[in-house]
Amino acid sequence: MNARSPEAAPSVTRVSFVASASSEWTVEAIRAVRGSTLPAASGLARLEGSEFTTPADATWILRGVRSNERYVGQDEKRRLSTVQEGLGRPASRRAALIPIRKSDAWWELAQDERRAILEERSAHIATGARYLPAIARRLYHGRDLGEPFDFLTWFEFAEGDAGAFDDLVGRLRETEEWRYVIREVEIRLARP
Amino acid sequence: MNARSPEAAPSVTRVSFVASASSEWTVEAIRAVRGSTLPAASGLARLEGSEFTTPADATWILRGVRSNERYVGQDEKRRLSTVQEGLGRPASRRAALIPIRKSDAWWELAQDERRAILEERSAHIATGARYLPAIARRLYHGRDLGEPFDFLTWFEFAEGDAGAFDDLVGRLRETEEWRYVIREVEIRLARP
Numbered sequence: 001m002n003a004r005s006p007e008a009a010p011s012v013t014r015v016s017f018v019a020s021a022s023s024e025w026t027v028e029a030i031r032a033v034r035g036s037t038l039p040a041a042s043g044l045a046r047l048e049g050s051e052f053t054t055p056a057d058a059t060w061i062l063r064g065v066r067s068n069e070r071y072v073g074q075d076e077k078r079r080l081s082t083v084q085e086g087l088g089r090p091a092s093r094r095a096a097l098i099p100i101r102k103s104d105a106w107w108e109l110a111q112d113e114r115r116a117i118l119e120e121r122s123a124h125i126a127t128g129a130r131y132l133p134a135i136a137r138r139l140y141h142g143r144d145l146g147e148p149f150d151f152l153t154w155f156e157f158a159e160g161d162a163g164a165f166d167d168l169v170g171r172l173r174e175t176e177e178w179r180y181v182i183r184e185v186e187i188r189l190a191r192p
Numbered sequence: 193m194n195a196r197s198p199e200a201a202p203s204v205t206r207v208s209f210v211a212s213a214s215s216e217w218t219v220e221a222i223r224a225v226r227g228s229t230l231p232a233a234s235g236l237a238r239l240e241g242s243e244f245t246t247p248a249d250a251t252w253i254l255r256g257v258r259s260n261e262r263y264v265g266q267d268e269k270r271r272l273s274t275v276q277e278g279l280g281r282p283a284s285r286r287a288a289l290i291p292i293r294k295s296d297a298w299w300e301l302a303q304d305e306r307r308a309i310l311e312e313r314s315a316h317i318a319t320g321a322r323y324l325p326a327i328a329r330r331l332y333h334g335r336d337l338g339e340p341f342d343f344l345t346w347f348e349f350a351e352g353d354a355g356a357f358d359d360l361v362g363r364l365r366e367t368e369e370w371r372y373v374i375r376e377v378e379i380r381l382a383r384p
Contacts (some may be wrong), residue, residue: 011299011335011342065336070262073304107203107259110266115303143203144257144336150203 012065015140016052017097017152018045019059025095025189033173035101035183044097044189046154062099064140064152071115076125085133092136092156095189096165099142099149106180107143122175131168134161149183159190204257207332208244209289209344210237211251217287217381225365227293227375236289236381238346254291256332256344263307268317277325284328284348287381288357291334291341298372299335314367323360326353341375351382 023043
């Protein structure tokens, strides 16, 4: 809405993933898992706030929002909350950003069909939970923003858990749910 | 993303509800049902497209997107598709825009809790279906955009069905689901 009418604060936290040299995270690899890749970058910053950020030296920027749960049920939510740990742990010197876009066929499914594929048949939530608290993560949504990716999935872990991370994403890519992914890029990151 | 990297077409259709004198729909009434109202306007346009529209003579603009189903199951979806009719029917000389914002308490619920309140305990989908095809409708989402309203709900109907429309929204406002509404404005419209 424009300034002439009362505006409430945004309900959602916004994130800008900014590819630029002067960033907290050093890019170790960018690889297309499915569909086209992203341009090369030497560093990546994850900038959360009430507004989107557009630094002048950005090579590219991906946008998203933290929003409500779309599939997690109350029992799952309760169990996850007892084991997961937050981002920013000092030992988390490795991270990954995995932007994902799903097909129109996925988005045209009804809610119960998507939930059945995602969890009852692909165990997406349960598989992620098995790697907690080692692999901390955060999900951002970009679809309603008209972004090129529906999801920006962010993971942080210790160097010694990099193998567990590979194992986790490998399992997710063997599922029925993953057949609906039409573009996925894996960006691996490190900080000193 | 910026222009330096490959951009896919937006997955969603965008809508701008523009309050301005020179519009298809004449505003008959604007009334706050809960929370603060919207500024007075004489006309309203519903502009759908791949981009948001910002006409120079707009008094205010509300934004949203058509997006995937969040609660409707496949059986409900199938039944709705057999009875509902599209927007723009010649006999639909009356319309209503009802922007709605729900509380943080609603959005913090897990998916299954929200579904249970919305349908199993409030019969939101079933109630809407009872008024089909007379009351045609379309739902737009604004929450992930950081808009002041989570939903922009649009209804079209014949003059003779205005009583049925009042009945429909009256029923929805008596439900458990509606207790989570913190702001709702009803804008009633007509075209000659």
